Amino acid sequence: MSNVISAKNLTLAYDNGRKEIIKNASFNIKKGDFVFITGPSGSGKSTLLKSLYGQLKPKEGNLVVGGRDLANISSRQLQELRTHMGIIFQDYKLINEWTVAKNVVLPLMIAGYSLDVQETQAHRLLKHVKLSEHADKYPLELSGGEQQRVGVARALAKNPVVILADEPTGNLDDYSSNVIWDLMENACQQLETTVLVVTHKIPTIFSLPYRHFIIESKGVYEVH
Amino acid sequence: MKFIKNHLMFILPLMAILLGIEFYLVFDRTTDSYEKGLKEGYTMLVVTKKPVTLQKLKQLNPHIATLEAIKREQIVSEVAQGVSKQSKKEILAALPYFYNVGLDSYLGTSALEKIKKDLEKDSNIKRVETFGSSYSSAYRLFAFIKFLLKVFIGFMGIVSLFLIIKQMEIWKYAHRERMQVMEIFGAPLMLRAGVLFKVAIFDAFIATLLTSAVFLYVKFVWAAQSGIDLMMQKQDDLFKMTDMAILLGVALLLVIVAVYTVVFSSKGVQE
Numbered sequence: 429m430s431n432v433i434s435a436k437n438l439t440l441a442y443d444n445g446r447k448e449i450i451k452n453a454s455f456n457i458k459k460g461d462f463v464f465i466t467g468p469s470g471s472g473k474s475t476l477l478k479s480l481y482g483q484l485k486p487k488e489g490n491l492v493v494g495g496r497d498l499a500n501i502s503s504r505q506l507q508e509l510r511t512h513m514g515i516i517f518q519d520y521k522l523i524n525e526w527t528v529a530k531n532v533v534l535p536l537m538i539a540g541y542s543l544d545v546q547e548t549q550a551h552r553l554l555k556h557v558k559l560s561e562h563a564d565k566y567p568l569e570l571s572g573g574e575q576q577r578v579g580v581a582r583a584l585a586k587n588p589v590v591i592l593a594d595e596p597t598g599n600l601d602d603y604s605s606n607v608i609w610d611l612m613e614n615a616c617q618q619l620e621t622t623v624l625v626v627t628h629k630i631p632t633i634f635s636l637p638y639r640h641f642i643i644e645s646k647g648v649y650e651v652h
Numbered sequence: 653m654k655f656i657k658n659h660l661m662f663i664l665p666l667m668a669i670l671l672g673i674e675f676y677l678v679f680d681r682t683t684d685s686y687e688k689g690l691k692e693g694y695t696m697l698v699v700t701k702k703p704v705t706l707q708k709l710k711q712l713n714p715h716i717a718t719l720e721a722i723k724r725e726q727i728v729s730e731v732a733q734g735v736s737k738q739s740k741k742e743i744l745a746a747l748p749y750f751y752n753v754g755l756d757s758y759l760g761t762s763a764l765e766k767i768k769k770d771l772e773k774d775s776n777i778k779r780v781e782t783f784g785s786s787y788s789s790a791y792r793l794f795a796f797i798k799f800l801l802k803v804f805i806g807f808m809g810i811v812s813l814f815l816i817i818k819q820m821e822i823w824k825y826a827h828r829e830r831m832q833v834m835e836i837f838g839a840p841l842m843l844r845a846g847v848l849f850k851v852a853i854f855d856a857f858i859a860t861l862l863t864s865a866v867f868l869y870v871k872f873v874w875a876a877q878s879g880i881d882l883m884m885q886k887q888d889d890l891f892k893m894t895d896m897a898i899l900l901g902v903a904l905l906l907v908i909v910a911v912y913t914v915v916f917s918s919k920g921v922q923e
Binding site: 481483506507508509510511513515521522523525534535537538582 | 829830832833834836837838839840843
């Protein structure tokens with residue numbers, strides 16, 4: 429299996445390179461892998477995830493995602509790369525002025541799909557996350573768990589190569605969390621999507637084989 | 653209320669620019685004939701010993717464009733009233749030739765002096781009168797007023813453009829989360845800035861309509877009732893439908909420049 433993500437001697441830093449968060453990290457993630465990244469608060473879990481979707485450029489080393497080296501990527505190439513990613517946030521990051529259906533098809537809208545296709549896909553995706561009856565509602569009319577399901581549906585909209593999730597169940601109760609884990613397991617299993625989840629705690633109900641990385645003292649280590 | 657305030661903060665500076673432009677257009681149209689009169693109505697007086705041709709004068713100075721002889725008989729009949737026919741004939745024989753000489757363009761007083769010198773080099777030419785001071789002062793006053801108007805409109809335009817860009821930045825801030833989410837999912841700049849374009853173009857139409865309404869009111873209501881002759885005579889020039897197209901074009905251009913300025917000035921999410 430080919431690597432979807434590959435890091436070699438990766439160093440990430442804020443404050444114009446002065447504040448190093450991750451240093452000399454090397455790891456490979458293959459197509460279809462389900463990866464948990466854990467670590468103490470402030471260890472750099474979210475920073476690593478940000479660098480994977482190009483919000484933070486590596487200070488040193490190589491970080492290749494979907495065949496693109498993020499250390500030397502143009503904004504146009506980054507834009508294109510992001511259209512192959514599904515990103516899920518702890519705070520959902522839905523567009524509150526848009527309906528649930530419109531939020532879900534944002535990646536399709538960006539890719540220039542016709543309104544008919546968008547409508548069909550919105551219906552299919554909302555059915556998949558069991559929110560069909562909420563299609564015309566606005567995000568703020570939904571509970572936190574429902575909003576995160578919208579976020580998952582949006583991440584799945586364009587059958588992404590990789591799903592990056594930052595504490596996707598951080599704000600949810602156990603029931604809602606289990607629903608989200610189910611959806612992400614299904615995506616990985618059925619679509620062979622690579623899934624990377626940053627979380628402070630690996631869910632106990634998780635049934636799929638997974639890989640586990642810990643970030644500690646600026647290093648990224650795989651737990652076997 | 654906040655919605656109206658936000659739009660007014662954009663529409664009012666845009667209207668200030670459009671009002672300035674429309675005011676200049678109206679000023680230009682209504683004073684056009686006056687300016688033409690000042691420019692084209694000007695002639696210098698040339699007195700010669702023998703008749704002269706336009707060709708000859710053009711050889712002396714290329715700025716000379718027209719030549720019109722003043723009827724000598726008319727001069728004699730005006731200055732020699734009650735004089736015998738014979739005496740009139742003698743006066744006519746002794747009288748030099750008078751010409752009104754027009755120029756090809758508006759020239760400054762130094763250029764007029766040069767023309768005068770060039771002409772006076774010819775021994776046939778007895779005298780050249782440029783009437784330089786009155787010509788210059790009238791036209792210069794007009795040109796100065798026009799220049800001041802341009803400066804004022806230009807200054808107002810710059811200040812208003814800054815206000816428009818400032819308001820655009822506020823809108824961008826208000827929509828920053830939406831734009832960030834779209835950016836993270838790979839939306840191109842035009843799609844991300846779509847919301848700003850929509851609002852700005854809508855306001856450009858509103859500002860154009862309001863500005864046109866002001867001038868239509870001036871044209872059909874105020875000017876008609878003003879009792880000012882110039883206003884009543886030039887009522888048609890106060891607003892033309894083509895002005896609306898010009899104003900809309902300018903308004904759209906300004907808002908597009910403002911959106912691009914604001915959107916391109918941000919670095920995006922890349923750190």
